[in-house]
Amino acid sequence: MANPSTWLPPAPGYRCQYATDWVADKMRWDLSIDTAEQSALTDILATCPNAPVTVTLAR
Numbered sequence: 001m002a003n004p005s006t007w008l009p010p011a012p013g014y015r016c017q018y019a020t021d022w023v024a025d026k027m028r029w030d031l032s033i034d035t036a037e038q039s040a041l042t043d044i045l046a047t048c049p050n051a052p053v054t055v056t057l058a059r
Contacts, residue, residue: 004044005036016048027055 009018019041026033033041045051 003034003037003040005034005040008044015044016051019044019048020051020053023053024055027053028058030058 004019004022008015023041023045025031
């Protein structure tokens with residue numbers, strides 16, 4: 001399955017939104033994250049200062 005460690009949007013300008021959406025979905029559904037995925041997200045989000053992560057909690 002593709003995740004941020006194996007695939008990123010081809011348009012660099014969309015990567016911050018992709019990463020924050022990914023984190024929000026993981027948090028919303030209380031999903032686990034593996035080491036490679038975490039490392040990739042950390043690297044991506046380091047280039048996105050002040051990018052908000054908006055989580056809508058599952059009911």
